[in-house]
Amino acid sequence: MYIDENLIEKLKKEQINLSKKLKLKDKKTLDEIKLVAGIDTTFTNIWENPTTAISCIVVLDIEDNFKEVEIVFAEKIIDFPYIPTFLAYRELPVILETYKKLKTKPDAFLVDGMGIIHPRKMGIASHFGVVTDEISVGVGKSKLVGKFEMPENKKFSYKPVYVDGELRGYVVRTKKNANPVFVSPGNNISVESSLKLVLKCVDKYKLPEPTRRAHNYLQKYRREKIDKN
Template structure:
């Protein structure tokens, strides 16, 4: 594994980013929440489990759930998460039978040193509309949002506006929203806000996370 070559790959891939809206955010109905977990995150190789939940914003319910499970050999290295997780996620996405307007990944979009978080990487190689919604800070400068529901502040990477810090619920830590590909920063936030229900994280990725925990328990107990 050559880290410098991986960086070069990400930089070249970032040149293909499209941060303009391919679809009107007001017309988006089907959002695919994407998440991934492992049977043991501390071992390498380990078994990875990807889950995608297609969520119908109009009817406020899930309409499809798919899983993909396989051995993962690429280690966890900050800012190179796509190389570890995308093979499973891409396989899972090809099993979907329902229409998807936008993919929402549990991870970064362009909030990344080379604008190539997992959501951006996925959106480019699959040529899909994608958004990154991450639960923890990776890079960039921002002011903490005020302590009320749906408060936001802008986040800058190398002085460039790259996404939003969103306190989805009062008295909770913020989440980090940025475009992956084929969508603007503003529309990424608009869609994320539409996906917020009773919980801190958007409903599509929350459902995917919950299914993963159940699947992981089943695998460990089998």
């Protein structure tokens, strides 16, 4: 699919409209959030377009040693390239298909990528949250936009991230000697609570458990699929 400047402008307007539906207040208190889902996406071949996207959602009970409650996958052929600030247009379609397969109703979703740490507050976690009206949080592994200082090299230290002079999220050191992750609200949650929720989901590794497991299951799924062909 070829993207011209007109389409980009149209999508920008769409993001701005969607951002008006954002709710950055806590829909639930932290104590009410027990089932947390992690969402991740991979591709069979990232160089070709169209290509097959595979998505996984893992639901964990964070009050029961991150016990796995449900795991679902979905595949979908996608034909939209990766363009910074428009990630949702590439990955959201598969994610929504996966989301439809869930039998359980998680209290919140951790999406890999940004929430409101985005030029128009419409990172993929926010886009997902607005479309589904779920509680969502963005957890990204690298910077998209924003001004911040590096947190100290100590587990759980963090620094604020500002975009347009506004506090949009935090850079968080989830593990010592590992690069920090970028945490921001997707939808239906505040900046402060999104940080606290992610901290509650961190175990021994850099990535919060829901996201980490979704990622691991995807790698397994992907290589088994490729072995067959």
